[in-house]
Amino acid sequence: MTKYETLKLKKSTLQALRLLSALTGKSMVDIIDNFVSAELRKAVDGANASLQDEVITEPAAGKLP
Numbered sequence: 001m002t003k004y005e006t007l008k009l010k011k012s013t014l015q016a017l018r019l020l021s022a023l024t025g026k027s028m029v030d031i032i033d034n035f036v037s038a039e040l041r042k043a044v045d046g047a048n049a050s051l052q053d054e055v056i057t058e059p060a061a062g063k064l065p
Contacts, residue, residue: 004029 009017021028 007032 017028017031020026020031024031026034
């Protein structure tokens, strides 16, 4: 069973969301869900990339390399 919550949006965002829903034939809930999933994927990929780019200069205290 899918549970829903109330979400506050700016009026301009709601208007754009309604237009996008009408143009694509997708529900507003699906559009928001797809957007959040894509943004989360980008954030996780970016975090993983920055972790890979870090150079470890000293081993953590008490831990062997």
